[in-house]
Amino acid sequence: SQQGEEDPQALSIQEGENATMNCSYKTSINNLQWYRQNSGRGLVHLILIRSNEREKHSGRLRVTLDTSKKSSSLLITASRAADTASYFCATASIPGTYKYIFGTGTRLKVLA
Amino acid sequence: DTEVTQTPKHLVMGMTNKKSLKCEQHMGHRAMYWYKQKAKKPPELMFVYSYEKLSINESVPSRFSPECPNSSLLNLHLHALQPEDSALYLCASSQPGGPAYNEQFFGPGTRLTVL
Numbered sequence: 001s002q003q004g005e006e007d008p009q010a011l012s013i014q015e016g017e018n019a020t021m022n023c024s025y026k027t028s029i030n031n032l033q034w035y036r037q038n039s040g041r042g043l044v045h046l047i048l049i050r051s052n053e054r055e056k057h058s059g060r061l062r063v064t065l066d067t068s069k070k071s072s073s074l075l076i077t078a079s080r081a082a083d084t085a086s087y088f089c090a091t092a093s094i095p096g097t098y099k100y101i102f103g104t105g106t107r108l109k110v111l112a
Numbered sequence: 113d114t115e116v117t118q119t120p121k122h123l124v125m126g127m128t129n130k131k132s133l134k135c136e137q138h139m140g141h142r143a144m145y146w147y148k149q150k151a152k153k154p155p156e157l158m159f160v161y162s163y164e165k166l167s168i169n170e171s172v173p174s175r176f177s178p179e180c181p182n183s184s185l186l187n188l189h190l191h192a193l194q195p196e197d198s199a200l201y202l203c204a205s206s207q208p209g210g211p212a213y214n215e216q217f218f219g220p221g222t223r224l225t226v227l
Contacts, residue, residue: 033215042116042202042218043155088154098143098168098210102154 004089004103012109019076021106023089024069030092032065032072037086037105046074046087081112116219118203124225127193133222135186135203141217143167143210144186146178147202149221155202161186162208193226200224 004025013019023032031050035043049056049065049072056063062075076083089103116137125131135144143162147155160168161180169178175197177189186203200223204216 030213035218040200040221040223042118042220043204043216045215045217048215092210092213098145098160098162099157100216105152105154107152 004091004101006087006089006103006106008106009104010107010109012111013079015079015081015110015112017079019079019083019108019110021074021087021108023072023074023103025072025089025091025101025103026070027091027101029067032063033090033092033100034061034063034072034074035088035090037088039085043088076108079108079110081110084108084110116203116205116217118201118219118222120222121220122223122225124227125190125193126227127195129193130189130191132190133188133201133203133224135188135219136184137205137217137219138184139205139217140183141205142183142208143206144180145204145206145216146186146188147204149200149202159188160210162210190224193224195226198224198226 006023033048034046037043047058047063049063060077065072086105086107088105090100119134145160146158149155158172159178164180175192179187200221202221203219206216207214
């Protein structure tokens with residue numbers, strides 16, 4: 001399977017703490033994207049990082065990409081109860097193939 | 113308008129029924145996707161339409177039949193489904209060129225239960 005791996009599978013933290021989740025993938029990529037999914041709902045795009053970028057920020061989100069290790073991390077700072085969701089990384093390799101390879105997901109629970 | 117809409121939100125059907133899922137976007141995207149997602153699993157790609165033509169069929173059983181009547185609409189026709197087909201069905205759209213260049217916008221999904 002070409003599916004990416006994410007760890008941890010589940011993470012429970014207190015409000016105000018930082019949450020870090022990691023994604024590893026198997027093939028060379030054009031970009032890597034992170035999505036959030038609230039329970040049983042659609043996916044919301046969070047951030048896209050291109051293969052020539054090493055770090056990207058968006059509000060309380062920080063994403064890093066290490067193409068030599070084929071890995072990425074998503075850091076959510078000062079977490080809130082509303083951040084409770086599943087987080088998926090998705091990679092896209094060959095231009096024009098229209099295929100995403102999703103990671104297995106991390107289920108984050110932020111306790112108030 | 114950066115929204116992908118899907119109807120219905122919930123659908124319960126018997127194994128002999130015929131039903132359809134509908135997806136609509138008005139962002140001018142020319143690539144549209146159907147995904148199937150089981151609980152606690154990532155989405156699995158089913159079909160991709162590019163410029164209203166079927167571009168990818170991920171070996172999906174013929175009881176699922178996609179249709180792209182125009183650049184804004186995507187349908188998924190369902191017939192003789194099995195209980196194991198119960199899942200969340202997600203529609204997405206993106207600019208041409210696919211995810212290697214662009215983000216995908218997802219709809220809220222249709223929760224399908226097959227009895």
